[in-house]
Amino acid sequence: MALPGLMARLNCREYKNWMKAGQCLLMLQSRLRGYVDAEMQRFHRQLASRITAPRQRKRCQCRAKGKQFQPNCPVCAQWKELILAHHNNKNGEIHWGNSDPSLWSTHYWEVAKVFMPRGQTQLKGPTQCDAAALLNLINACDYFRIPNISRVREMIKCRNDLMHSSDMMVSSPWLKDFGEKMYDLIAEFTHVPGLVREGEKMQEVLSFDWNVEDLGMYEVDGPEKEYLQTERCITMGGSGLSSDNVEILLIRQLIQELYLEIEEQGSLSKEDEDKISKFKNFLSQNEDLKSALQGDLERLDSLWKNNVPLNAEGYV
Numbered sequence: 001m002a003l004p005g006l007m008a009r010l011n012c013r014e015y016k017n018w019m020k021a022g023q024c025l026l027m028l029q030s031r032l033r034g035y036v037d038a039e040m041q042r043f044h045r046q047l048a049s050r051i052t053a054p055r056q057r058k059r060c061q062c063r064a065k066g067k068q069f070q071p072n073c074p075v076c077a078q079w080k081e082l083i084l085a086h087h088n089n090k091n092g093e094i095h096w097g098n099s100d101p102s103l104w105s106t107h108y109w110e111v112a113k114v115f116m117p118r119g120q121t122q123l124k125g126p127t128q129c130d131a132a133a134l135l136n137l138i139n140a141c142d143y144f145r146i147p148n149i150s151r152v153r154e155m156i157k158c159r160n161d162l163m164h165s166s167d168m169m170v171s172s173p174w175l176k177d178f179g180e181k182m183y184d185l186i187a188e189f190t191h192v193p194g195l196v197r198e199g200e201k202m203q204e205v206l207s208f209d210w211n212v213e214d215l216g217m218y219e220v221d222g223p224e225k226e227y228l229q230t231e232r233c234i235t236m237g238g239s240g241l242s243s244d245n246v247e248i249l250l251i252r253q254l255i256q257e258l259y260l261e262i263e264e265q266g267s268l269s270k271e272d273e274d275k276i277s278k279f280k281n282f283l284s285q286n287e288d289l290k291s292a293l294q295g296d297l298e299r300l301d302s303l304w305k306n307n308v309p310l311n312a313e314g315y316v
């Protein structure tokens with residue numbers, strides 16, 4: 001028999017919408033990773049060939065913190081200049097603290113992280129990056145020559161809407177708009193291997209529907225009404241991911257966002273407290289998710305009780 005919270009959640013239209021959009025972003029991220037990886041390696045080789053300062057035998061001591069970086073050696077000074085020359089946000093915020101400058105010459109991903117939003121310090125490569133990090137990199141680095149970059153920005157906004165929705169629900173008109181924006185985005189990336197096909201699968205995910213009954217789950221829009229074997233194995237459209245995996249992955253991203261927001265502000269705002277409170281309430285009604293996210297919840301609890309952020313940079 002299905003748990004009451006699970007049934008209510010997976011039968012709620014707006015929550016299903018939230019899951020579907022999140023699912024599409026997970027699919028996008030999996031295709032963008034390989035592409036961004038190859039492009040950044042090429043870009044890094046191009047930049048490295050332009051460093052004329054003599055390389056030191058030992059790693060230098062230059063370190064960045066937050067939005068600040070003052071190079072102490074000629075190699076890092078040149079790297080900083082080159083990175084800035086290719087940064088589309090050179091007059092705005094640059095999160096130098098994401099990366100370790102002393103590794104710029106040898107680790108291409110340390111260079112990539114300067115083009116990303118905060119919270120990347122511990123991440124070692126594209127396989128650890130979510131769609132937001134990859135899209136922001138594409139948006140901030142002029143090596144990626146995307147004809148209509150506004151489509152990338154629109155998708156970043158959609159993703160932020162989704163992750164900042166504290167009740168984890170979005171309306172059907174919002175989801176329709178999201179589907180159109182995803183379609184437009186993919187049109188800018190037809191050269192990314194497998195992405196067009198993935199876009200077709202996303203359309204299946206977006207139009208897919210299901211209902212949960214005590215007996216189990218069945219697809220509503222499938223070719224035939226088909227009872228699935230277990231309660232927790234809805235495979236969402238053609239995506240190949242099961243609903244419980246999608247939920248856990250998305251909720252982890254949501255918690256991560258919350259951490260970063262709180263760390264940026266240095267304390268909990270009233271809005272954060274409300275968000276955490278809503279979130280805890282949601283999980284208390286959904287025992288299946290609560291047990292799967294126990295470790296994440298303990299971190300969140302500790303954050304709440306101490307009213308100070310944990311080491312969010314270290315939270316992965």
Ligand SMILES: [Zn+2]
Nearest residue numbers: 060062073076
């Ligand atoms: Zn240095």
